[in-house]
Amino acid sequence: MNKLLQHQVSKYLGKNPNLPEEFEALLEVISESYDHHERVRKLLEGSIEINSAEMKERNSNLMKEAEQENRQVFTQLQESLQALNESEYEFMDGETDFRKLSQLAETLKNETHQRKAAEREKAQRAAHLEASQKIAHIGSWEITIINTDDLDANPLYCSDEVFHIFGMKPEPKEVKVSLLYDCVPPEEAVAIQEAVREAIHASGSYDVEHRIILKDGTTKMVRERAEIIINGDDPIRIIGTIQDITKRKAAEEEIQRINYELKTLFENMQECFFTVDTTVYRLIQISPSCKEVYGHSVEEFMDNPDLWIEVTLEEDRAQIWAKQPNLERGESIVNIYRIRDKKGNIKWLESKLKPTLDENGKLVRLDGVTGDITKRKEAEIALKNSEYRFRSMIENASDAILIVNANFENTYASDSFYRIMGYGKDKLPLGDYFDLFHPEDIPGMKKHMKKVLKNPGKAYKAEYRKRKKDGSYFWCEGYATNLLHVPAVNGIVVNFRDITERKRSEKAIEASNEELRKSNNELDRFVYSVSHDLRAPLSSMLGIISLMEYEDMNDELTSDVELLKESINKLDGFIADILDYSRNSRMELHSRKIDFKDKLEEVRNNLKYMPSAGKPVVVKTNVREDAEFYSDSTRCTVILNNLISNSIRYSNPRAEEPFVEVDVKVNEAEAIITIRDNGIGIAKEKQDRIFDMFYRVSQKAAGSGLGLYIVKETVEKLGGSLQLESQLDKGTCFTLTLPNLVSRSL
Amino acid sequence: MHDNVMIVDDNEIDLIVGKRVIEKFSFARNVILVESAIKAMEYLEAHADEEDKLPDLIFLDINMPEMNGFEFLDAYAGLAEKMKRKCIIMMLTTSAHPEDRQRAAKSPYVYDYMNKPLSGDKLKQVDERDCENNGTANK
Known part of the structure; x- marks a missing residue:
């Protein structure tokens, strides 16, 4: 069996496996074919070696062809790559490296792939950018500075949003700088130019805010940011963004305003805010206005959590504690109470408290505001008092x-x-x-x-x-x-x-007035008839005496008759004075028009026969009436009669030309009457007493001692005044001022 | 010199004094004395047609019983014009009452107002007054 096979079998089935016959036969077949294959291979190898020289040559030719081809491909690839990547690949000349080629192909593939991805991404990014720009109201732009002299000669690329901001239709191609630049208000353009110049020459970037005015007249606020890109000798490029900040600006201003208002509110707030952590009974915060309300500082409150109740008047504390259960139930409460502030002044305070309960219903926090309501309270109390006062006044x-x-x-x-x-x-x-x-x-x-x-x-x-x-x-x-x-x-x-009572007393007064009037009249008539009845016999006596004077009498008799006549005259004058006095004190004022010329004439007539001390006294009158004069005529006569008769009576017996000069000046307010004589005068020490009743300066003259008293009383009755200037032996001057009673006569 | 001067006064002494003064100063040829205003009226009425008996001047007192001087003036107003034209009335009184003086001044028949007693000076005054008025009211 083939060794290799033997090895494999023993590996799986043991050293001496008991293999079925058919399997062994199969293995025998496999082993034979395997051996056969091995032999063929060896034969082949031998033949290859024999033909290698020939092959080498052929191969060499083939490779040369292939190389030629590769070189072409490579060059093409390289060109493609160059086009793609802008980078260069070394072509290794003379080296027929196929791996390099495949590497190159691989690179190309990757590059292409990357490029596609990048393109995809770029498209995505562009869309994304477009959307973001739209949302953020930020447009981007790029300008290449080729010509610094003519701004419009420089290409400007803008994103769609730039056009939107400027209220224009987006244009895909480059536009002229002036198209946008013209929208900047001239007064702000200078500042932008300055910023750009600064950026180019120094800082490398700028960030300005300025206004733009659109064609339709709308004004927008924009923020422009840009970077300057300098690439060696390349023209300067400026890449920038423009952002519509109109709304932001308005919002900013609004926020500023609100902040200002809030600030003002808090600064002027007279209420004091505070928060208490009730779980540990600690003041978490209190506003500084506690100083105004309590007179105590934040620190003092922080140091002493009981300070607020300590300053509360004792009698007002109970009602505050009484509301504690409400707080614990989570109900907001209002306390009105009095405190004694740091200076010791009593103040009315109002505290509004809002409790916060935890999930278990336990009071954990109190927020409150306390205000000084002293003025309000005082006004309320005053109002209450005054209302009470008025009510009781009305009721009582x-x-x-x-x-x-x-x-x-x-x-x-x-x-x-x-x-x-x-x-x-x-x-x-x-x-x-x-x-x-x-x-x-x-x-x-x-x-x-x-x-x-x-x-x-x-x-x-x-x-x-x-x-x-x-x-x-x-x-x-x-x-x-x-x-x-x-x-x-x-x-x-x-x-x-x-008014029953008043009516009754009015009636009684009326009755008694009537009675009084009657008795007054009676008295007047009585005085009048008494004076007449007294004077009638006197004048008869004087008549008889004058008859006697026509007869021849001896000297003694003549002097006796003269004495008799004097006495009778004195008595007569006295009666006349009493009459005047009585009338002045009882009669009401009857104001009517007075003509002083007539009046003086009348007085002059009355006194025609009055004897003087020496030579006859000349009565001179001088009247100037600038207005009509109204007063009580009878009383005026009494005054003038008395004063002028005094001048005659007390004339200087040694004077060559005894006179009395009466000067009257009338205006709308008063009459000023001076009565000047060159008579005997009145001594200084006596001047104070001459207006007294029954006072007579001289025993010699036939006065009653009533004259000046009556004058004084009468002048007073008329509301006038009387001044005296007199020098003994030189003369006397009375200045009489009488008010013009115009209104009373109406 | 006046022809007939009448003095009307309830005071007998004043009548006598008046008569004596008038005679003394030859003020009138004839003095008629009557002791009341009523009698004076009776006299005037009785001699209304006897011009030589009528007075051309009357000294009239104010305070008199029954008919006083002013009442006399009222009655006098009812007399014949012919008689009144001839006659002058002088008030001669002791009254110092200003109202009396004013009231007298208002009467168209009263020429003047003088206080008693009658004297030579006062008679002179009457003549002066008479002369003053001669050119006017009397004629």
Whole structure:
């Protein structure tokens, strides 16, 4: 058996296997054919060796042919590869390396494969890029600078998105730079040019934001970023992106604004925010405004978790604790309480607390805000107090107060109303306003109320009779004001009071006034007739004396008669003064027009026969009336009479030309009257007393001592003033100022 | 010199004084004294047609019983024009009441107002006044 076969059999079946005969026969056959094959092979090998020289030559020829072919293929491949890869493969000349060729083919295959994949990927990437650019509003572009002088001469490639951003239709081919550049506002173009120059010469890149104005007028904000690529002597290329940031910019601005608002809000927030971890009872955070609210700083609160309750007034603490269960149930609460701040001021605070419970329903966290509501609270309290005050005023007022609607139905009645109407605590239902009036007064009151209704805001007074519970009538004085336009009132406010008492006293006053007037008149008549009755005999006596004077009498008798006459004159003057005084003190002012020329003439006439101390006194008058003068005529006469008669009475007996000069100046406000004489004058020390009642400067003269007193009283009555200037032996000057009572005469 | 001067006064002494002064100064040829306004009216009515008996000047007092001076003036208004034209009325009174003076001034018949007693100076004043008015109201 063939050794090789033997070896194989023993390997599988053991050294001396007991093989079936048929199998051994088969093995014998296989072994023989195997041996045969072996022999053939050996024969063949021998023959190959014999023909190898011949073969070598043939082979050599074949190889040369093949090499020739390969070389062609190789060159072609190389060209392809070169075209593909832009890289060069060394062609090993003279080396007929087929492996190299297959290697080359393999490379080519790979290259082609890679290239296809790359192309696929590139296409994918391009699509992807396109989509991303669209989504991100970022367009990309590339420009090759060939001609720095003419920008448009440089080719510009743009992605579709660039055109979209510029509001144009995408163009696959290169476009002119100016097409896009023209969209930049001129004022910003300079800055961009500057950035580009800077990038080319120094930084190598730029990143600018600028506006573009589209053909349709839309303004967009774009961000342009670019890299400068310099490749040896190659022209400069600029690769860049342009991004539409209009929306982002607007959003940025919006965010900035909101941030600013929030900042302002927080900075001006007077409330203090805080969070408490209730599981460990620790203040997690508190806003700095706690300083404003409590006067205590954040640190103080952090150091002392009980600070907030310590500053709370003791009497207000209970109500805070009372709400603890609500918090534990997860309910938000509001506490209003007082604290004493760091400075010791009492403040009203309002805290809003929001609890957070965990999954087991346990209170774990409190968020709250506390505000100072002192001002609000004080205003509330003030309002409450004032409302209370007004209410109690209304309820306790002696005035009854009703509010009546536009249909004249009572809508409110104060307690005082029931009290005044005699109902006491039994209130009667509100009814028609005109109920409870005296039937005779109702028509008038209806008219009155119509007037009130027509004139909102105006108070109208009326007097009427109302019927009490017991049916009796009483007099009321009431005011009605239409306040229907005032929402808080929305009605006609009527307040009235019982004026029975006043009516009675008014009547009493009227009666006593009447009586007084009567007795005044009687007194006036009495004084008048008494004075007349007293003066009549005196004038008779003077008449007789004057008759006696016409007779021849001896000197003694003549002087006696003169004394008698003097006494009678004195008595007569005294009676006249008393009359003047009495009239001035009792008579009312009767203002009427006064013509001073007439008035002085009248006075001059009155005093015509008045004896002077020496030579006759010349009365000079000078009147200038720039306006009509109104005053009490009788009283003016009394004043002028007295002052001028004084000048005559107290004239200087030694004077060559005794005079009294009366100067009157009238304007719209007053009359200024100066009465100047060159009489005996009044000593300084006596000037203070001359206006006193019954004071007489001189015993010699025949005055009553009432004259200047009456003048003073009368001037006062007229609202005027009187000044005195006097020098003994030189003269006296009275300056009298009387107000023009124009308005009183109307 | 006046022909007839009448003095109306309830005061007897004043009548006498008046008469004496008028005579003393030869103010009138004839002085008619009546002690009341009523009597004065009676006189005037009685002698309405006797021109030589009618006064051309009356000194009239104000305060008199029954009919006072103003009431007399009211009655006087009802007399014949012819008589009134001839006659001047002077108020002669002790009244210092300004109202009396004003009231007298309002009467168309009153020429002047003077206080008692009548004297030579006052008679002179009447004449002066009379002269002043001669050219106007009286004629």
